[in-house]
Amino acid sequence: MRRDLILQYLYQKGKSLTSQELESEFAISNRTLRNELKELNAIGEKSGFVIQKKRGEGYLLHIENQELVQTYMKEIDGALAPDLPRVRVNNIIMLLLQTTEFQTIDLFADSLMISRSTVFTDMIEVEKQVRIFDLKVETKSRYGIRLLGDETNFRRAFSYFLSQKETGLLKKSNYQTFEKAFPFEEIRAVLSEEVQNNQLKLSYFALENILVHIQVLSFRVTQHNFILPNQEKKLDVSLIKPSFMNIAKRICEILSELYHVVLPGSEIIYLAAHISGKSSVDDIEEHEKNDLKQKLKNCLERLDQTFLTQFSGDQQLLNTMIMHMYPLLRRLYFNLKLTNPLIDDVYSRYSDVFMIALNFSEMIKEIWGFELSSDEMGYITMHLAAHVEREKQKQLSSYKKILLSYGLGAGSADLMKMKLETLFQGAKIDVVLYSELQSLKLEDYDLLVSSTSIPFDNISIPYIQVAPILTETDVQRIRRTLTRYPANKVKEDVPTLLSLFHPDLFYIEESKESFDYKAFIKEKAKSVVELGFAAPNYPALVVDREEKISTILQNGIAAPHALKMVAIQDSISVVIFKNPPTIDGKVVQILFLINLRAGDLFLHKELSRLFLHLMDHPETKQKVLKSNNFNDFQYEISKILFQYGS
Structure with a gap:
């Protein structure tokens, strides 16, 4: 029910949320929200929680008994009635992916506790979403609806929607039974051991992606849905190194014994392709590495010309990009997906760098003919953002000699100096009274920081005025002013926001x-x-x-x-x-x-x-x-x- 969705939402956020935020998120009126919260508080009396309303802040979930709350959360997990359009659409797709049989409109309506007309409306978006994975919706009179497409596309879609972890994700009873019995931790341990033995590099998110793929593979084969022999001919097997094949063979042997099935060689090849596309290796062939290096360097130089950046001169960035691009190109070639759970945060916090990553993705399409997903662009953004942060730190490190001017109060000047020393580590900071400032040669310094206004004209070095008691806001303003990227000298004509x-x-x-x-x-x-x-x-x-x-x-x-x-x-x-x-x-x-x-x-x-x-x-x-x-x-x-x- 919607009230349980609201409870889960408050629980996951862990902070106060205004009525406007909750109304927008669940597309409900203020009156409906108040009624839902009233019902939740009635439930909370026996379930160990209360939703408090804090003046000026909003609604906050207060946990009074963690054990009772966890018990209630387990009761409602998987049995929610999603009221959000995107959650409804995801759940309809999930229900279709968990079976090969036709599903009726009434089944969707009953499972989601919505009207038949709402299901018909949502099906428009369902068809649009599954088309992304090269699947199509088949409708048959008196039978219902099912999905059609290659097994590889079913698995891509299944893995993707499982990784979304939407609140209220519906799972059919057969999948719930399978999921409870699936030896997740055992498979994780074997995979981690093999990765280490074969000297591969696998990020946490990549490991989780592969585990989800193995879980989906296992479920599909229990339903007798296999990747057909000869389908591996779509792949250039020569691109899959023996180490990846060995890992896939060991995993498939475990699954064959566990589910009493004989997995065809095509399953091993596709699993090896997944591992190949999500792992990094140190021993890239020299000719491959040089070719990749030259193409990436050209891409970074083009970005520099467009955005006035300095990516191409960063050897560390080039090396990390080579190691990232090698498995990325394998993923694109094998048509694999690597989801990025941090994508929303990356885009929000590094929207400037994300825009550069978009241009970089256009170059990848131009050179290699592949289209990057938003998740993949998120990973590229993280690499480029690391360069940006390094450049900012280099800019701060370039201020070796700083002059600090104060009006009065030697004690406040000492405090200011101490705070500046944490920002400009290793820099020499001279402290001088404002009245003595004119007797000094400012050209001998890289930066002037003053707690009083400087009336001199044509100051030849960067100058920043701060409060007499240096605040954290002042420190952050100094950092941002001096670490603009691309580098921009402190000058009067720089536009303000x-x-x-x-x-x-x-x-x-x-x-x-x-x-x-x-x-x-x-x-x-x-x-x-x-x-x-x-x-x-x-x-x-x-x-x-x-x-x-x-x-x-x-x-x-x-x-x-x-x-x-x-x-x-x-x-x-x-x-x-x-x-x-x-x-x-x-x-x-x-x-x-x-x-x-x-x-x-x-x-x-x-x-x-x-x-x-x-x-x-x-x-x-x-x-x-x-x-x-x-x-x-x-x-x-x-x-x-x-x-x-x-």
Whole structure:
């Protein structure tokens, strides 16, 4: 039931959630939410929990008896009635994947506790989702619905939806029986041992992905669904090293004994391909390594030209990318998926680098002919982000000699110096009274930090003013100011985030019943072009970006932007929806249409910080949403930026 979904949601989040967040997540009214919470608290009296309402914060699940709560959670697990469209669709697909028989509309309606008309509506999205895995829905009068397609595609889809771990994931009784008996830990131990013995490298997430594949393989063969002999001819077996085949053989021997079946050689080959596509090896053939290295270096150089970055000069990045790309290309060739559970966090926190990864994925398609999934782009983003962080640390390390000026209070100056020493490790920091500043040669220093305003004109070194008592906000502001990436000298004409918002690009909209999100953002992008802020191809690039991966974030925030940075003048269009539309199961309350120039990538990072702040502080977001005009909006945003020192 929906109330149990709400309980699980509060339990998983582990923090206070406002009524607006809960209403948006479950697409319900405030009155319905209050009724559901009232029922939950009645259940909680006997089940060891209470949902508290905290003024100014929202609703918080308070655990009074962990054992009773765990017992109740087990009771409702797998027996929930999902009310969210995306959960319903996933569950219909899951029910279809767990059997080869026809399933009736009534079965879906009863299992999900929804109407037949809702099932028919959801089937449109079901057909769209399974098509991604080259499966199709077969409908037969008086029989029902089932999925058709190659066994390899069934397994790809099954593994994917299992890894989503959606709240209320429905499992048929036969699958539940199989799952309880499956020796997960034994298989994990054997796989880990073999990986170590064969000197392979396997990340935690890759290991989990392979285990899910083995679990799906086991379930399908218990239903007598095998990868047919000769299907392995679709693969170039020569690409699979003997070590991967040996591991697959051992795993298949265990499964054959466990389920009393003889697995054909095609099953061993496909399992070996999975392991090959998700493992790294140190002994890449020299000619393969050199070819891969040269192509990657060319890709990184092209990224540098587009984004004014320095990726190609980072040998550590090049080496890690070679080791990542080797199994990645195997995965793409074998049509395998590696899911990334961190994808939402990666995109939210590194949206600037994610945009670079999108361009990198276009190069992979151009060179090798493969399309990267959003999960794979997430892993590429993590490698590129590691480079960005290293570059920022190098920038901080370049400030070897720092001058700290204070007005009065030697004690506060000592505190300021101590905090700066933690930021600029190894740097020499000289402390001087403001009155003595003019007698010094500023050119001898790399940076001037002062607790008082400096009236001198034409200061030849970077200068940052801070509070007399250095706060953590000041420290973070210094870090961000000095570690912009791409590197950007501290100068007066650097645009601020607040300056990117314009009254001509601010809108308050009433959403319509039939809302076309892509058409809407394209129309707003055209306005950006008409005002002279962006190149003519900007609208098309915005839609291209959206078709790659959705730019709708969490908690009502959307941040569409172009596939390439083609701004003539940096700008951000803002749309506040008074009746928020729901797109792909996500509510959009406020939309930021981003338009930046190449070289201003650091502003993308500052925007990520703003979005994260709005997502983590719903009460602040509500104040922004209540803006009735541009001045109201600008005032609320300026308060946020001032709060975290941007």
